Amino acid sequence: MATLDFANLEQQSRGAYERTRLKRALRVLWVVVPVLLVSLCSCTTPHLSLGIGALLIAATVGFLWRGEALGRSVAPGLKAGIVAFSVPLAMHMLGYCCRYDIETITCVVAGVAAGAGVSFFASRVERDRSKLLLAGGVIAALTGSLGCVALGIGGSVGVVGGVMLVTVPFAAFSLARA
Amino acid sequence: MDRGKRTDMNRLMTELADGNRAAFHPIFVAAWPIVRGFCARFIGDVIEAEDAAQLALVKVFERAPTFREGSEAMTWILTIAAYECRTVRQKTRRRRELGDSTIALSMEKDAAASPERELIEREVRTTAAELFEGLAEVDKQVILTALEKGERPEGVSATAFRKRVQRAMDRLRFAKEKKHGDA
Numbered sequence: 001m002a003t004l005d006f007a008n009l010e011q012q013s014r015g016a017y018e019r020t021r022l023k024r025a026l027r028v029l030w031v032v033v034p035v036l037l038v039s040l041c042s043c044t045t046p047h048l049s050l051g052i053g054a055l056l057i058a059a060t061v062g063f064l065w066r067g068e069a070l071g072r073s074v075a076p077g078l079k080a081g082i083v084a085f086s087v088p089l090a091m092h093m094l095g096y097c098c099r100y101d102i103e104t105i106t107c108v109v110a111g112v113a114a115g116a117g118v119s120f121f122a123s124r125v126e127r128d129r130s131k132l133l134l135a136g137g138v139i140a141a142l143t144g145s146l147g148c149v150a151l152g153i154g155g156s157v158g159v160v161g162g163v164m165l166v167t168v169p170f171a172a173f174s175l176a177r178a
Numbered sequence: 179m180d181r182g183k184r185t186d187m188n189r190l191m192t193e194l195a196d197g198n199r200a201a202f203h204p205i206f207v208a209a210w211p212i213v214r215g216f217c218a219r220f221i222g223d224v225i226e227a228e229d230a231a232q233l234a235l236v237k238v239f240e241r242a243p244t245f246r247e248g249s250e251a252m253t254w255i256l257t258i259a260a261y262e263c264r265t266v267r268q269k270t271r272r273r274r275e276l277g278d279s280t281i282a283l284s285m286e287k288d289a290a291a292s293p294e295r296e297l298i299e300r301e302v303r304t305t306a307a308e309l310f311e312g313l314a315e316v317d318k319q320v321i322l323t324a325l326e327k328g329e330r331p332e333g334v335s336a337t338a339f340r341k342r343v344q345r346a347m348d349r350l351r352f353a354k355e356k357k358h359g360d361a
Contacts, residue, residue, distance in 0.1 A: 009232055010206050016240035017194075017202065024243055067197010067243075 018065075025064035031078060032057055035085060035146055042089060043150035052149060052156070056142040063135055069128030073118075073135035080117030080136070081143025084110040084159050089147040107148040107155040111162020114140040118163070119170045130171040137167035183208070184252060191251035194242050202239070210235060212252070213259045220263040226270060227263075234262035275347065312353045317346035 036053035040046050060078070063070040088106045118136035122129050141163040148155030187208060194201040210231075217231040218224065237258050245254060310318050323331060324343045331339070 006210070009210075009235060010203070013206060013236050013239035014202060016236050017242050020240050020243050021197070071197050 021065050021067065022061075025061045028060045028064055028074065028078075029057065032060055032143075035082065035143060038089070039085075039146040039149060042093070045149060045153075048149050048153070048156075049146060052142055052145050056139070056146065059138055059142060063139070069131040070135045072125075073132045074139055076118050076121035077136035077139025078143055080114040080121075081140035083117065084114035084140060084144030084163070085147030087113075087147075088144075088155060088159070089150055092151050103151040104154045104158045107144070107151060107158030108162040108165075110148070111141065111144055111159035111164075112166055113162075114144050114159070115163040115166030119166055122170070122174070129174040133167045133171040133174065137163050137171075140167075184250070187251040188249075191242070191245050191249075191254070192247045195245040195247070197243075205242075206235070206239075209238065209255055213238070213255065216256055216259050217263050220260065221267055223270075226266055230263045230266040231259070233266070234259040237262060272347070275351070309350060309353050312356075313346070313349055317349055320346040321350065 032053070036049065036056070039049045039053065043049055060074050063074050065071075084107075087110045088103075091106055092103070115137060118133060118140050122133045122136065125132055141160045144159035144163065145156040148159045187205070190201040190205050190208075194205060213234050214228070214231040217234060218227040221227040221230055238255050241258065245251070313321075320339075320342045324339075334342075
C-alpha cells in the first residue's frame with residue numbers, strides 16, 4: 001500500500017465502511033425475494049407485483065444501508081408485513097374471501113394488525129419513535145401489499161390504508177410528545 | 179487513553195455501527211495515532227508500520243458495521259491492527275526468503291565467477307543441500323519450480339500451487355530454524 005495522506009486514507013476508510021453497510025443491507029433480499037416470488041406466482045397482475053416488489057427492495061436495502069432508526073425499522077416492518085402478506089393470501093387461496101366477498105375488509109384488517117405490530121415494537125423504543133413508526137409502516141405496507149395484490153388493487157390499497165390507520169396517528173402522537 | 183475517552187470511543191463506535199456517519203470523523207481522528215503507534219511498536223520498521231497502520235484502519239472501518247454494543251472499542255480496533263501487523267510481517271518475511279533464494283540461484287548462473295564468488299557459491303550450495311536434505315522430494319520440486327520457472331506446472335491450479343509452495347516453504351523454514359536455531 002502506498003503511503004496515503006490523511007484525507008485520502010479517511011476517504012478510503014469511508015468507502016470501505018459504506019461498502020460493508022451495503023453488502024450487509026443486501027442480505028435482506030433473502031427474505032424479500034421469496035416473498036416477491038410467492039406474490040408473482042399467486043397473482044394475475046405480475047407487473048403490479050414487480051412494481052411493489054421493486055419499491056420494497058429499494059426501501060429495505062436503502063433503510064438498512066442508511067441505518068439508525070430507518071435501519072432498525074426494517075425487521076419489525078418485515079415481520080408485521082409478512083403477517084399482512086400471508087393471511088389475506090391464505091384466505092384467498094382457501095376461497096374464503098371470494099365466497100363471502102370480504103377481500104378488501106380482510107386486507108384492511110391485515111393492514112391494521114401489521115400497523116399494530118409495528119406500533120407495539122416502536123412503543124418499546126425511546127429514541128426516534130416516530131421515524132421508526134413511519135419507516136416500519138412503509139415496509140409493512142409494501143410487504144402486505146404484495147400479498148393483497150392477488151385480491152386486486154383494492155386489496156393493496158386496503159392494506160396500505162390499514163397500516164396507515166394505526167401508524168400515522170401513533171407517529172404524530174409520539175412527535176407531539178417529543 | 180483515559181477512561182472517559184474510552185467510554186466516548188465505545189459510544190461513538192456503537193453509533194457508527196448503527197449507521198451514524200457523524201461518528202466517523204471523530205473515531206478516525208482518535209484512532210489513527212493510536213493505531214500508528216501500536217503498529218510501529220509491533221513491527222519496528224517505520225515504513226512497514228505505516229503501511230500496516232493504513233491497512234488496519236481501513237479494515238477497522240470496513241468492519242465497523244459489525245461492532246457490537248458493549249464491546250471495548252479500543253481493544254477491538256487494536257485486535258484488528260495486530261492481525262494486520264502480523265500479516266504484513268509475514269508477507270515481508272516471505273518476500274525476504276524468496277529474495278534470498280533467488281539471489282542464491284542467480285549466483286549459480288553467473289558464468290564468470292571469481293574464486294571468492296566460487297567459494298560463496300559452494301557454501302550456499304552446501305547449505306541449500308543440507309537444508310533440502312530433510313525435505314521431501316515433492317517439496318524440493320515445488321520450491322525449485324517456483325524459484326526457477328516462476329510458474330506452476332500444468333494441471334495444477336494457481337491456488338493449489340500457491341498452497342504447495344507455502345507448505346514447502348514452511349517446512350524449509352522449520353528445517354532452517356532447527357539447524358541454525360534462529361527465529
